[in-house]
Amino acid sequence: MRKMDKKINFLFDKVKEECKKVKNLSDYELKNKTNEFKRRLSAGETTEDILPEAFAVCCEADYRVLGMFPFDVQILGGIALHLCYLCEMNTGEGKTLTATLPLYLNGLTGESTILVTANEYLAIRDAKEMGQVYKFLGLSVEAGVTRDTNEHLDNDQKREIYAADIVYTTHGTLGFDYLLNNLVHSKEDRFMRDFNFIIIDEADSVLLDSASMPLVISGSPRVQSNLYGLTDFFVTTLIEDEHYIIEDKKVWLTKAGIEYAKRYFRIDNLYSKENFDILRHVVLALRAHYLMDKDVDYVVTDKGEIVLLDKSTGRKMNGMKLRGGFHQAIEEKEHLKISQEQRSVASITYQNLFNLFPKMAGMSGTIADGKDELLEVYHKRVIVIPPRKPMIRKDMPDKYFKTSEEQFDAVIQETVRRHKTGQPVLLIASLISDTEMLSKLLVQENIEHSVLNANNAFWEAEIIKEAGQKNVVTVATSMAGRGTDIHLGPGVKELGGLCVLGIGRMGNTRDERQARGRAGRQGEPGVSIFYTSLEDDVCTILGEHFLEKYIDKGKYISKRRIKHLINKCQKIKDESSVFQRKNSVNYDSVMQRQRTIMYKTRNDLLDGKSLDENALIEIYKCNIDEYLKENKKMDDFAMNRYILDNLSYRIKELSVPSKNRKEYLKNYADMAFNDKKQLLGNRFSEYCRLCTLKALDDGWIEEVDYLQQLQAAISGRSTAQRNLLYEYQREARLSFRDMEKSIKKAMIRNILLGEVSFGKDNEMIILYP
Incomplete structure (x- = not known):
């Protein structure tokens, strides 16, 4: 800084x-x-x-x-x-x-x-x-x-x-x-x-x-899986710490959990290639149940749809869906109709x-x-950048409570006290459920108020504009990025300015500073107080056993100890978020390298870069070599099948007989290539470019979709004490090589088997195989 x-x-x-x-x-x-x-x-x-x-x-x-x-x-x-x-x-x-x-x-x-x-x-x-x-x-x-x-x-x-x-x-x-x-x-x-x-x-x-x-941009729907219901029920039968572990916003199966999964799905190896789909769905169901919370990470609309929440602003992210089947796993968890899972066509992080x-x-x-x-x-x-006028807002020390009941009670008492003087009060909570609870308590006190959360963000600007007027009480979720200043109404300065009451320790100090910053703008008076308790969302990391011991059983715990625990929880949560973001950068950098190569190649083709004919000839010869390596015992039927699938829709006799099948196929490919070149004349280069572009796009879509699924599934490997990022990089490298091969095969198929017609303005129309 x-x-x-x-x-x-x-x-x-x-x-x-x-x-x-x-x-x-x-x-x-x-x-x-x-x-x-x-x-x-x-x-x-x-x-x-x-x-x-x-x-x-x-x-x-x-x-x-x-x-x-x-x-x-x-x-x-x-x-x-x-x-x-x-x-x-x-x-x-x-x-x-x-x-x-x-x-x-x-x-x-x-x-x-x-x-x-x-x-x-x-x-x-x-x-x-x-x-x-x-x-x-x-x-x-x-x-x-x-x-x-x-x-x-x-x-x-x-x-x-x-x-x-x-x-x-x-x-x-x-x-x-x-x-x-x-x-x-x-x-x-x-x-x-x-x-x-x-x-x-x-x-x-x-x-x-x-x-x-x-x-993530989604494309064509994939075949809908029937594993969502099966794996959702499976994870509800698991026991924490025995079958699965939650740590740093991650969840994975223990050795006992893996053995149980093998028995449940009647398979020998959960991590084998043929069981990739089962593993992926198990991981998705685990994450849906144990990492995603209703009204914190998402809401369920009246239409029975899952809408994600932006935790930093409390806004709904309409139209945004979680990738790789995660969205469908949450729908299954909430017993909603499962939406169609789409292929991921393109993806990038901020x-x-x-x-x-x-x-x-x-x-x-x-x-x-x-x-x-x-x-x-x-x-x-x-x-x-220093403020224009010195800040005179009073940031009062946080207040600490054992239970949320005591915490909410204190907040309402403070609100009532300040409201009686006419001072405007802004209550800020992290969770939608907390804003709704505050609203109910205010109704019981006969205090008129406005509520601003993801469920009514449409009225955002109007609600915020009024928040600084006399006698106004406003309840809101996170205030980041609201973009509208709270101006103090007549006579409010004399009452001490806007009073901000924060409910619950937030995930990081930045969110708390955002909340406090709504009062005391441009040297105006204001006050902020935060009310925290051991039942705040950040304290869930202490575990149910600890909270049960001190809250349910009413065991004494000092204010100093409560303060220490809550501060520690916030620090752990913040560090966990930092780790998660760094992880996200590392994972996406793998795709970024691939994306840079693919987008550059794609743009070169769009800008009219012509393909070297000798390079194309080399590619189809390599394709034939690859095929023969995999099919060493090839008879005449298999050879004709290869010709029909890759080189030509018609079997012709070659004018020059070949000594062996490899030579025969290469000569046949030369003939098909020259026939197409002769047919299209000076448009052949443009035709090859379009065929290559089509192959490139199809291959890249498959690769993006696979990497999205891989990232979700690979988190289940942590029990094997492996480096997850290394595993992901290795698999991604292998899949990129496979994609290059499939693109080369598709390029030649498109060029040799594509059927061309010309539309208005002599535009080339290609029917791909």
């Missing part, structure tokens, strides 16, 4: 000097600065050379268009973002306006300039409000999302969006668009420009909290997505707490 370095202070002084100069420019002269900057950049100047003047122009435009001139701390933040730092800026310090400065500067380059934010509402709002400034200065701006989440943009609309100088979108939309852009079938369908500069709003929420869940940007910056109110991990994973330094 860094304090201001000399470079930032030097550039800040330059910006302040330039601000005095641009003040006297007319609107026309101010707008014309954009063309001047573009000319200077094309003449060889860098963005850093023009930064002081460009920032000054944008500051003045902010004032003339929005009536807001960036404060000094916002200019400092803008410089740090341009220099690709991750900036910690307190809640209410105006991150949205801060971002206009580096976005305008980088938008001048003509390269892609993107800001990703927490949700569609914020992306559309900021693109509209801040967009007025960019349009005034002659730059184009677009929102990459729509108000209606069911509305799908086509490639032409997306191309228009990503062609804009500045794009506001969400991290999920950007990730899926990147994957879809690499699934198009012609270069005309591509809609994204090369990545350049990105700012990530609520960066710690995206880069850390959401980092473990990869974005870590690897954002590492694709040459220039990546981010901002958040609590990012400094994750500085070590951010440096290790993203090689990014964190810088703390």
Whole structure:
């Protein structure tokens, strides 16, 4: 974590000097600065050379268009973002306006300039409000999302969006668009420009909290398995510590559990290749039952669907499904109708997505707490921007209780006491079930209140806007990425400002700082108190036996001991999350290497790179060698079968007889290849390119789908004291080699057996075998 370095202070002084100069420019002269900057950049100047003047122009435009001139701390933040730092800026310090400065500067380059934010509402709002400034200065701006989440943009609309100088979108939309852009079938369908500069709003929420869940695009349905019900029942018969162990958000079978599984499924080896499917479903059922909790990790809707929850924001992740059959395992656990399991067509994690940007910056109110991990994973330094006014919020010491009953009782008493004075109160809990419990207790006290959780996030902005008014009580789940400031109503300052009451120790200190940060913005008064107990979600790691001993049996435990235990639990949970995220990076780096190779090859083909005919001839000869190696005793029937399946739909006699079958097949392949070449003439190269693209896509889809399943299944091997990552890397390496072979076979089959016709505009239409 860094304090201001000399470079930032030097550039800040330059910006302040330039601000005095641009003040006297007319609107026309101010707008014309954009063309001047573009000319200077094309003449060889860098963005850093023009930064002081460009920032000054944008500051003045902010004032003339929005009536807001960036404060000094916002200019400092803008410089740090341009220099690709991750900036910690307190809640209410105006991150949205801060971002206009580096976005305008980088938008001048003509390269892609993107800001990703927490949700569609914020992306559309900021693109509209801040967009007025960019349009005034002659730059184009677009929102990459729509108000209606069911509305799908086509490639032409997306191309228009990503062609804009500045794009506001969400991290999920950007990730899926990147994957879809690499699934198009012609270069005309591509809609994204090369990545350049990105700012990530609520960066710690995206880069850390959401980092473990990869974005996955699903394709054609796979054959539905009948093992979900069988394995679900099987895991309900297991006994913890005897048949399975839970540790660090992982679950696996013990030796006794493996023996029991072998007897139950009547198999000799649970880890053999032929029993891969049984193992996969057992692991999925174990994880569904013992790692995923209802109303914590997901909710069940009225329609009987599983909807995942974003733990860092408490929002529903509509349309997102867990991969590799995990979603279906949860549906079985909840006794719902099982949805169709889809093949995974493409996948990427946020870590690897954002590492694709040459220039990546981010901002958040609590990012400094994750500085070590951010440096290790993203090689990014964190810088703390000081607040504009000193913070006067009172952060009271945490209150510790043995049971949740005592904890909730104390919270309600405090709420009632403060509500009687008219002071606004914001109650923040980690779990949806806790917000609903608080709501019931408040109803019993006849206190009117609003509830903000995943079940009613539609009213989010309105609920938050009102939270700072007199006599208002608001109950909410996690406050990260809400994007709307809580403004204090008339007379509230005199009452002590907003009172934030946190219920339950959260998974990490960042979430708690986010919650506290809702009060005391921009030097206003406020107060925050956290109420914790041994029945908080983080304390489940203590185990049922411990909690039973002290809570159910009413055994005495001192406040000091409770404090020590709760703090220890939070530390373990936080460390476990860090470990999980690092693990996720390591696993996805395997796919990232493969993805880089495949996407580059694919893009070369889309861009018209022609294939060397000699290389194609070499491939089909190697294919024949491989086949003969595997089928040493080949008779005439098998040879003709190979010809019909791979070389030609018609058996012809060769003009030159061959001495042996290998030579015969190679001569036959030469004849089929030359016939196709003669038939297509100068379109043959294009035809080979399209056939190769088809083979490449089919092979890669199978590989992505296999790696998704492999990652889930391989976690069951930990009992054998093996290095799981090494196992995964080894299997992935082998499967990549197998994929290369299958692609080469499919390429030649497509070229030799494909049937060609020509549509309007002489477009080539291929019917693949």
